Amino acid sequence: MSFAVELLPSAPRVGLGRPPRPARPRRFYVWLAFFGAAKAAALVLLLRHHPLAACLAFFAPAPWYVWQLTAPSADGLGPIVTTFRPAGRAVWLTIEDGPDPATTPRMLDLLEAHHARATFFLIGSKAQRLPGLVAFIVRRGNTVATTP
Numbered sequence: 001m002s003f004a005v006e007l008l009p010s011a012p013r014v015g016l017g018r019p020p021r022p023a024r025p026r027r028f029y030v031w032l033a034f035f036g037a038a039k040a041a042a043l044v045l046l047l048r049h050h051p052l053a054a055c056l057a058f059f060a061p062a063p064w065y066v067w068q069l070t071a072p073s074a075d076g077l078g079p080i081v082t083t084f085r086p087a088g089r090a091v092w093l094t095i096e097d098g099p100d101p102a103t104t105p106r107m108l109d110l111l112e113a114h115h116a117r118a119t120f121f122l123i124g125s126k127a128q129r130l131p132g133l134v135a136f137i138v139r140r141g142n143t144v145a146t147t148p
Helices: 026-049 051-061 062-070 104-111 124-131 133-137
Strands: 095-096 120-125 144-148
Touching: 026 051, 104 133, 120 124, 124 133, 133 144
Parallel strands: 095 120, 120 144
Antiparallel strands: none
16 A cells, blocks of 8 residues: 655655555465456346355455455565664654644654654645744754644
C-alpha cells in the first residue's frame, strides 16, 4: 500500500514527495490473474443460474487474501519490512494536526533542545492560512507534509 505526500507550494523541498512504488513479487500477478478469473467465472455461473457454484467461485481466493492481510510473513501483495538497522540511534517522530501558532513554536523549541527532528503532517487548509509558520518549521530542520 502506498500513499502520496503533497508538499506545500511555499515550503522548500526537503526530500518529500511520492514514495517509490515497491516492486511486486511475480506471484502477486499470478494471484491477480486468478482473482480476475475467479470473479469472471462467478459472473458467468451466476448468469447461467448456478448461484451456489457462483458463490464458491467468487470466494475461492478469499483464504489466500485473508492470509496476506493477517500473516506478518506473507508478502504476496508486496514486500514486507519487519526489521531495519538505522545508521545510528534513530526514532521516527511524526506530529500531526497543525500548524498551531500557540503550540507549534513551543514544540519546535522542545525538539531543538533535544537535538531532534520530526515530520509535521499538517492540515492543508491550516497550512495555507499560516505559510510563515510552515516555513518556520522547515527552517528549524524539520520536514513537512500535508493532509487534505
